Amino acid sequence: MRLHALTWPFLALTVAAEDGSKAWLRYAPVRCNRSCQKTLPSHITILNANKTSPIFTAAEELQDGLHGIAGKHVAITRGCNAPPSSILVATVSDYLVCNGTTVPDDVLSLDEDGFYLHTHGASATILGQNARGALYGAFEYLSLLAQGDFATLSNTSQTSNPHAPIRWVNQWDNMDGSIERGYAGPSIFFASGKIVDDLSRAREYARLLASVRINAIIVNNVNANATLLSAENMDGLARLADVMRSYGVAIGISLNFASPQTFGGLDTYDPLDESVIAWWENVTDELYARIPDLAGYLVKASSEGQPGPDAYNRTLAEGANLFARALQPHGGVLMFRAFVYDHHISEEHWKNDRANAAVDFFKPLDGKFEENVIVQIKYGPIDFQVREPVSPLFANLRKTNVAIELQVTQEYLGQQDHLVYLPPLWKTITDFDLRVDNASSPVRDIISGEHFSRPLGGWAAVVNVGTNTTWLGSHLALSNLYAYGRLAWDPTLDPETILDTWTRLTFSAHPRVLETVNTLSMTSWPAYENYTGNLGIQTLTDILYTHYGPNPASQDGNGWGQWMRADGDTIGMDRTVWNGTGFSGQYPAQVASVYEDLDTTPDDLLLWFHHVPYTYVLKSEKSVIQHFYDAHYAGAQAADAFVDQWDSLKPLVDKRRFEEIRRRFVYQAGHAVVWRDAVTSFYHNLSGIADQHDRVGHHPWRIEAEDMTLDGYVRYTVSPFETASRAFAVVTETNSTTGSASATVPFADGVYDLVVNYYDLYGGHSQWKVYLNEKLVGSWKGDMEDTLGHNPSIYIDGHSATRIRFRKVKVRTGDKVRIVGVPDGTEPAPLDYVAFLPRGIVD
Ligand code: GCW
Numbered sequence: 001m002r003l004h005a006l007t008w009p010f011l012a013l014t015v016a017a018e019d020g021s022k023a024w025l026r027y028a029p030v031r032c033n034r035s036c037q038k039t040l041p042s043h044i045t046i047l048n049a050n051k052t053s054p055i056f057t058a059a060e061e062l063q064d065g066l067h068g069i070a071g072k073h074v075a076i077t078r079g080c081n082a083p084p085s086s087i088l089v090a091t092v093s094d095y096l097v098c099n100g101t102t103v104p105d106d107v108l109s110l111d112e113d114g115f116y117l118h119t120h121g122a123s124a125t126i127l128g129q130n131a132r133g134a135l136y137g138a139f140e141y142l143s144l145l146a147q148g149d150f151a152t153l154s155n156t157s158q159t160s161n162p163h164a165p166i167r168w169v170n171q172w173d174n175m176d177g178s179i180e181r182g183y184a185g186p187s188i189f190f191a192s193g194k195i196v197d198d199l200s201r202a203r204e205y206a207r208l209l210a211s212v213r214i215n216a217i218i219v220n221n222v223n224a225n226a227t228l229l230s231a232e233n234m235d236g237l238a239r240l241a242d243v244m245r246s247y248g249v250a251i252g253i254s255l256n257f258a259s260p261q262t263f264g265g266l267d268t269y270d271p272l273d274e275s276v277i278a279w280w281e282n283v284t285d286e287l288y289a290r291i292p293d294l295a296g297y298l299v300k301a302s303s304e305g306q307p308g309p310d311a312y313n314r315t316l317a318e319g320a321n322l323f324a325r326a327l328q329p330h331g332g333v334l335m336f337r338a339f340v341y342d343h344h345i346s347e348e349h350w351k352n353d354r355a356n357a358a359v360d361f362f363k364p365l366d367g368k369f370e371e372n373v374i375v376q377i378k379y380g381p382i383d384f385q386v387r388e389p390v391s392p393l394f395a396n397l398r399k400t401n402v403a404i405e406l407q408v409t410q411e412y413l414g415q416q417d418h419l420v421y422l423p424p425l426w427k428t429i430t431d432f433d434l435r436v437d438n439a440s441s442p443v444r445d446i447i448s449g450e451h452f453s454r455p456l457g458g459w460a461a462v463v464n465v466g467t468n469t470t471w472l473g474s475h476l477a478l479s480n481l482y483a484y485g486r487l488a489w490d491p492t493l494d495p496e497t498i499l500d501t502w503t504r505l506t507f508s509a510h511p512r513v514l515e516t517v518n519t520l521s522m523t524s525w526p527a528y529e530n531y532t533g534n535l536g537i538q539t540l541t542d543i544l545y546t547h548y549g550p551n552p553a554s555q556d557g558n559g560w561g562q563w564m565r566a567d568g569d570t571i572g573m574d575r576t577v578w579n580g581t582g583f584s585g586q587y588p589a590q591v592a593s594v595y596e597d598l599d600t601t602p603d604d605l606l607l608w609f610h611h612v613p614y615t616y617v618l619k620s621e622k623s624v625i626q627h628f629y630d631a632h633y634a635g636a637q638a639a640d641a642f643v644d645q646w647d648s649l650k651p652l653v654d655k656r657r658f659e660e661i662r663r664r665f666v667y668q669a670g671h672a673v674v675w676r677d678a679v680t681s682f683y684h685n686l687s688g689i690a691d692q693h694d695r696v697g698h699h700p701w702r703i704e705a706e707d708m709t710l711d712g713y714v715r716y717t718v719s720p721f722e723t724a725s726r727a728f729a730v731v732t733e734t735n736s737t738t739g740s741a742s743a744t745v746p747f748a749d750g751v752y753d754l755v756v757n758y759y760d761l762y763g764g765h766s767q768w769k770v771y772l773n774e775k776l777v778g779s780w781k782g783d784m785e786d787t788l789g790h791n792p793s794i795y796i797d798g799h800s801a802t803r804i805r806f807r808k809v810k811v812r813t814g815d816k817v818r819i820v821g822v823p824d825g826t827e828p829a830p831l832d833y834v835a836f837l838p839r840g841i842v843d
Contacts, residue, residue: 018654020470024505027068030148045082047090054248058138065142085122114161132248164448166458167488183789184466184473195236206247212485216295224254226263238290252295258307270312271322284326296333317368324370344559353581354561355381367399374401392586401456409464415790421521423495435590444491459488473789530635536608546791549798550678572607639672670803681722705831713739723798731828742818757832759800762792764825
């Protein structure tokens with residue numbers, strides 16, 4: 001059936017459910033009438049492509065895109081004689097076979113995966129250095145089309161080459177289908193110890209990755225399970241590789257160092273043992289027999305309890321080279337993680353410092369790795385914190401290939417229930433000039449291999465998509481995946497420009513949508529940093545449990561080394577050479593001297609490098625403690641504003657996505673207050689220093705649950721204390737009896753937002769109702785473990801603390817407020833406080 005030009009956009013709009021699954025590749029209709037359609041190609045011509053080639057995929061995508069976006073049906077043809085008004089898609093070499101040498105020089109010298117896109121009127125030529133590159137060119141064409149950029153589409157000529165050859169993603173998927181630090185449901189690859197039968201989501205994922213020019217994926221957790229190497233699972237991996245190959249995405253796997261012993265039946269896993277070497281060679285041969293283009297391996301060894309070469313007194317290089325040599329005959333790459341440290345160090349010793357570990361371990365091994373080894377280095381010396389200095393290891397490996405490791409999954413950064421647009425954070429790292437040998441040496445040039453003339457290098461990001469239709473659990477979080485790919489291709493791109501394109505493709509080009517998504521996203525990381533941990537103190541989350549909500553005390557007093565050394569008077573890690581752990585000395589001299597000196601260290605990393613009194617005065621002329629108080633308040637205020645900002649888009653965003661995003665912003669606004677209160681109370685309690693603005697510890701609009709008249713509720717001492725207002729909450733007397741908490745409203749007559757702080761635990765779906773003078777104001781359920789993505793908590797703490805807000809409630813002095821809680825399972829309908837907030841107050 002031919003669709004009439006006037007009816008198709010309507011049809012497409014009503015048919016396509018906006019559930020987020022198509023992400024930025026929606027191919028949503030843009031205005032294009034008949035005469036506009038005439039300016040578009042009428043054929044797609046491909047050269048030399050079988051059905052599994054990315055070239056063929058490119059043709060199908062172009063066909064779908066032209067139809068979905070512009071309502072034009074276009075046929076696919078093959079062969080050298082392209083009809084007029086065609087999009088020709090081919091590799092450069094196949095094109096030359098047909099057309100002699102009629103291409104510009106820069107097309108002949110494209111880098112691997114690079115492409116050439118040339119359009120003239122309704123004709124287009126898309127050539128890839130390889131088939132994958134041609135597909136990237138097709139996606140570029142489609143991106144322009146989907147943005148309605150017809151001017152560029154009919155007249156452009158561009159060659160585009162990647163910044164680095166390695167542009168990978170990592171998934172931390174376990175064989176049982178769970179995902180370590182994944183916040184969007186179970187694995188799309190694994191279930192019950194095997195590769196799933198239905199790989200349609202894997203195919204869709206490959207499509208997203210290819211569209212942002214990611215060329216490989218490690219499919220399983222770095223904390224690897226050797227059973228992936230069974231014959232049945234290797235066959236499963238081959239199926240997976242087949243599916244992803246058509247999008248030019250190669251697969252690779254993580255390996256467990258001890259596999260020869262734990263899985264192979266040998267009595268050793270010594271990397272220098274002949275039988276171990278032969279075992280790995282055999283495994284590698286078997287894998288390549290099934291997957292000839294296997295990208296390679298990723299190995300986490302001698303880290304966080306994972307086995308490694310240290311068990312046999314072998315070096316990390318000897319361990320890495322074992323795999324690298326097995327891969328060499330097949331052209332595979334070994335990504336070897338630099339995340340090696342001792343997690344049992346003692347804070348008693350002033351000079352102990354986990355941040356030193358990577359350079360301590362790897363610098364002496366520079367030059368000892370095989371040529372196909374790439375050392376994969378987390379961006380900062382600790383672990384994906386809200387702000388870290390650059391890992392100094394990037395400056396210390398001159399004769400070793402390196403790649404940067406980022407996290408798209410927001411492990412320490414709100415687990416996709418808080419909006420944090422990450423590229424501005426990443427840029428603080430990749431644009432950082434390490435001044436190696438006193439010369440310009442930005443991190444991006446080191447990881448590309450350019451600076452030290454290394455043949456390999458690039459990017460890896462832990463993504464952890466799951467079966468959730470939105471991929472990451474949050475529609476807005478997908479901008480991070482999109483931007484990751486764009487930056488790995490070209491790290492000089494500006495985060496706002498990337499975001500603008502993403503927003504056009506994901507929502508619309510309406511100026512208000514563009515502006516609002518920009519404001520929300522660009523303020524999100526500063527806001528999150530403000531309310532979770534600033535001045536370089538790290539994300540003050542619970543590092544011993546779920547890495548989600550606040551628990552500042554958990555930083556200190558354990559072997560994990562994410563210390564802040566906070567006591568009653570002072571705070572911060574002294575990482576100077578003259579008096580501290582010596583970490584600053586791991587940087588090249590010009591950078592080291594900046595960090596060594598308190599006066600030249602930037603405020604935002606001050607406590608990373610220095611141990612100072614709370615009264616120390618910053619460059620901003622505020623004391624450290626007052627900066628803490630102000631920043632945490634400012635951060636929560638900013639998060640509160642996100643809700644209204646998003647609400648302004650209601651008429652411009654489809655209902656489902658509007659509501660799903662809104663729910664998260666409402667939640668984030670509340671949880672930001674939980675963060676603010678917890679961290680400021682913690683430091684207030686520890687330092688005894690008052691807030692100049694008298695906010696900390698003073699909440700005039702709150703009625704504490706423990707002060708209310710309780711019937712069936714009892715007082716409960718919360719731990720950590722700062723995760724409850726005034727340290728107490730109330731819980732139902734038993735798990736099967738209803739509780740009621742009531743009080744007389746002492747506030748003046750007026751219109752207030754009625755807020756209830758409560759705890760939503762894993763283990764039950766309690767129900768609450770709030771009444772004013774026995775008239776129901778609202779009711780809700782404790783079901784966030786099902787509706788939100790963050791790791792739930794089984795405790796009454798900073799992870800489970802949350803709040804609900806009923807807007808514009810009319811209240812009179814003396815009204816009776818009553819909250820009724822019905823427990824469920826192990827969740828005793830916990831309540832912290834109720835607040836009546838006048839307009840504009842965030843408390
Ligand atoms: O950030 C920490 C995480 C671990 C992770 C480890 C790593 C896969 O908390 O869950 O393990 O880093 O990067 O290896």
